[in-house]
Structures are given as C-alpha cells and as structure tokens.
Amino acid sequence: MQAFLDIFDVYLLEAVINGILLGGVLALLALGLNLIFGVIDVTWICYAELVMIGMYAMYFMVQYYGLSYFIAAPFTIMLVAILGAALHYLVIAPLLTAPPINQLLATGGVLFVLQSFATVAFGIDFRNLGIRLPVLAFGEMNFSYARLLSFLAALVGMIAVYLFMTRTFTGTAIRAISQDRQIMALMGVDTRRIYLVTSALGGALAGLAACLLVLQYDVHPFVGLSFGPITFLICVLGGLGNFIGGFIAAFVFAEIISLGGLFSDLEWGYVLAFAFFIVMMFIRPAGLFARRR
C-alpha cells in the first residue's frame, strides 16, 4: 500500500508540473486572442487554424527544405503574422461596423477555408517534424524536453509582448484604444494602422505557438479543433480582453486537463475542463477576475 502511494504521489507531482508546462503554451495562445479581442473587439474563431497553418509551415520548412528549426521559426512567425494582418484587412475591416456576431461568423468561415485548404493542399495525413527531443529525468519524474522548451519560450514571448505594450509608443496606443475606441481616433491615432499592427501581433503570437506546438504534436488539418475551443474558454474564463485573467485561467485549465487525464482518459480531462468552465460562467459571468459591479 505504501509503495503504491509513493508512486501515486510521484505521478501526481508529475501531472501537476506537466500541467504548468502545458499552461505556458495555452497562456501564449490566450494572450494572442485576448489582444485581438481587447483592441479590435473581435473574436477570431479561426485562431487555432492560424496556428495549424504555422505548424504546417514549420513542418515543410524543416522537413522538405532542410532548414534548421531555429531558422525556420522566425519565418513561420512572420508568415502567420502576415496571415493575421491579411485576415484583418480582408475579412474584419469590411465588417467593423456590422453587428459583432457577423464578424465572429465571418471568421468561422475563415476556419472552414483554412481547414479545407490544408486538407486539399497537404492531405489528411498526420505529420511530425521527426525531431525527438530527449526526456528530462528528474528523480523519478519524467518531463518532455519539448514541453519545458515551450514553456520557457512562451514565457519569453509573453514578457516581450508585455514590454512592447508598456514601453513603446505603438504599444501604448494599442492599450489606449482598447480603453476607448472613439476618443483615440480624435487624439490623432490612426486606428486602422493600430488594428493592423495588433492583428499582425496576434498572428505572430499564433506563429510562435505553432513553432512550440509542432514540437509536441503531430500536425493535421483538424489539429486546430483539439486546442482551439480550450483557448476560447480560457479567454472567456479570464474575461475577454483581460490579459492577466487569461494568463491565470490558462494555468487553471491546464491543471484540470492534466490532473483529470491522470485519473482517467485525457478526454475526461477535457470534459472536466469544459464543465468547470460552464459552472464558472454561472458564478462569475464576466470572467474570473472581473470587478464586481
């Protein structure tokens, strides 16, 4: 019995730490989505599909053109950033004055486009980079190196965005616009340019997430559906547009998934996370960290 408990505790600790590592990547995903929502007041339903395209970009650059991982990564980030800007320019900008639901549904259309584009262009095979990163053994616990790397890179990415938002003029303008849309235009800030920059930045974060996720998961056209919904839930739970809330909610969700997966199948971890989300919506409808009215 004692031996069983020892093993159990090690697994538990391992699951907790793995949850934290998973939380890093989820927080990165949520940050990009929150940025878009907070500034432009649009939900990109197709956000995870941008990540999927980024993962394919990584796959092809590394596997077919033989680029090294660290050279391919900046290109991927740039590519997805351009995609994000294009998405805003082509789809969101014409709809800015339309009801918000229309914008959301239009990005739903883009989700279809990206998913089926990947199906048509790359087929439905599962592909992976073929990079096997070593497993880090720490005492009796095993951690995948890929997860650790992702976690660190996600942290660096988030700190970079934080510095950009607080230390540069453009970042300040972005934060100002998220506080008051109309007045900033009167103050001489070109809102269209800020929107485009924000979309590109959101895309870049998706690109960074793609570079990290491709290390851990196989890429296929529907991979977006496996972490897309979770990302939205994290953003809503943290309060749409609330960066700190999204950051904390990401870790809460990751722990639920990781621990739920420990006791049963991984799907039940997701079910638990979804159920937790719905319950939380009843208790704190405006997000975990909304100020009480």
Next chain:
Amino acid sequence: MMVQGRLVAWTVGLAALVALPFVYRDPYHLHILVLILIWSFAYTSWSMMGRFGLVSLGHGGFMGIGAYVTALLWNHMGLSPWIGIPISMVAAGVLALIVGYPCFRFRITGHYFVLVTLALSGIVLQVITATRDYTGGSLGYTPSRTSGNKLLALQFDDKTTWYLIALGVWLVGIIVWHLIDRSMSRYALEAISEDEDAAAAAGVNVTAEKLKITLISALMTALAGAIYCQYQMFITPDTVSGIAVSLQMVFAAIVGGLFVSLGPTVGAVITILLAETLRIGFGTRAVGWDNLVYGVLLVLFIIFLPKGILGSVLDRLKPQRKVPRAHEQEAVQIARPGA
C-alpha cells in the same frame, strides 16, 4: 387575396412534394432529397434562435444528444425509438435549460454567449468520444438492425417511406417557424435583440422569452439528430455533433437567409447539392474542396449579402415599402403645423 394566393402556392407545392416519390423513384436522388429535408429541419431549428441574435454554436451538441441517446437506448436497453426519441429530446431540452437559464439570467450575450455554447458542443463531443466503450468513440456507432417489427424499430429499407417521414418532420419545422413568426414572442424577442434593457423596461420577461425559444430550438435539433441517425443507421461524433456541425448550421442558415422561413431550406439545398456535385465530379480528390467553397461563400455572404440568398431575392421582389416613411412625414407636419 395575397394570403389566399400564398396558401394556394403552399398547397400546390406540398402536394407536388408528397407526390414526387410515387412518380420518380430514383433511389440516389431520393436519398439526396431526404438528406436535404432532414438537414433543412435542423437548420430551420437553428435559425429560430439565430434570427433573434441568439447565435448558438451548441446546436451540434443537441443534435449529437438526439442521435446518440436514441441509438444507445435502442442498442443497450432495447427501447424503441418511438420512446427513445422523446427521451433524447427531453435530454437535449434539459441540457438547453441548464445552460440557457444562467446565460440569460446573468445577461451573457454576444461573444460570451457564442463561446459558452461552443463549450457545450465541445463537451458533448468529448463525452461521446470519451465513453467509447458504449458509443464506439470516433469510429462511429450503428443502431443494430431489427429482426422484428420495422415500424416499432423505426427502420425502413425503402427510400419512399423515409422521404415522407423527412417531409413531415420538415413541414412541422416550417409550421413551428410560422407559429413563432405570428406570436407575440417574436415581437418580444426582436425587441430583446435590439436592446435587452429597453425590452425588460417595457415589460418583456427577457429570461423567459429567451428560454422558450432556446428550448423549442433544442428539442427540434435533437429530433433532427435522431431522425438522421435512424435514416443513416450510422453516426460518428463528427457528423452529428461538435463545433463543425454547429458552424455548418450557421453557414447554411445564413447563406439561405436567416430571416425568412424557407431560407435555411434553401441553404441546405445549396450546401448539399454543392457537396454532392463536387463529390461526384471530382471523387476522392474533392475531399476538402466543398468546405473550402463553403468557407469562402460564408465570408462573402456575411460581408456582401447578410440577408442570405432567399432573403435578398424576396427583398427585390417586394415592392419598395414607402408607406412608413410617408407616415413619418405626415406625423412631422402634424407635430409642427407651422412648417
């Protein structure tokens, strides 16, 4: 005159639809028609909420419950679909109330509502996949063939019967749509979608009205799922539940026209014919192309034709209503007699 003419048109159209399978028996075309009718019913159910600004991405979940509960009760407990379908509808209705009540009570609207319902269809999909010992997981599920009474098991081999069943169900959907269109609820819900606080101030019970329409919509969507399951005799989590199905409903309803009764039907005709044409024309190479075309169309429609095909066509056909404007002018003159 106008009403009578419309009634005659509906009667003639219906008679033609009922007579069709007795005159024309090509099984493939009948199959396509049955699919169109079933999906039209599902899309119509969705549009009942969608037209009032209640955009739900949870309908994939309701449809999945309708299909899986009916099939599971039949396979594991031998419960006839005649009992199983009402049970599955009740299950979906209860779920809709559980999720809907707090949403409406706490004024979760817009993006938040969409994302909460998205979580709902996510849960249903994951539960179906996770309980793979019972539901077959993502490999799909087949209601076992009956050896006894076919009527009791609601399993028919000939397409004509299914065509008539689907036609009947579809007609019920259209009738419910019209009943709601004529009811006070419609005005209440339109007021709510314009401005919730103002509607509440004017004496509309916002939560009750929204719950009512959500419940009706969920029940009908579950029925659509159950009928689809009984007809196809094979369901997978991806074809009857999940976010993709929810988005498909949104897409068809919007392309056809969200605000007219036959809009979702037109949407179903367009989407299914498009998918079938591509499938026949290109075979396996067409995998993905139909969704690619859907997606592009969806974006274009929302940007350029938000009323959908049928809605826009009807707008063109209708004589431009100038009456209200003239009325306003008069009112202004009465108010300012000197001007």
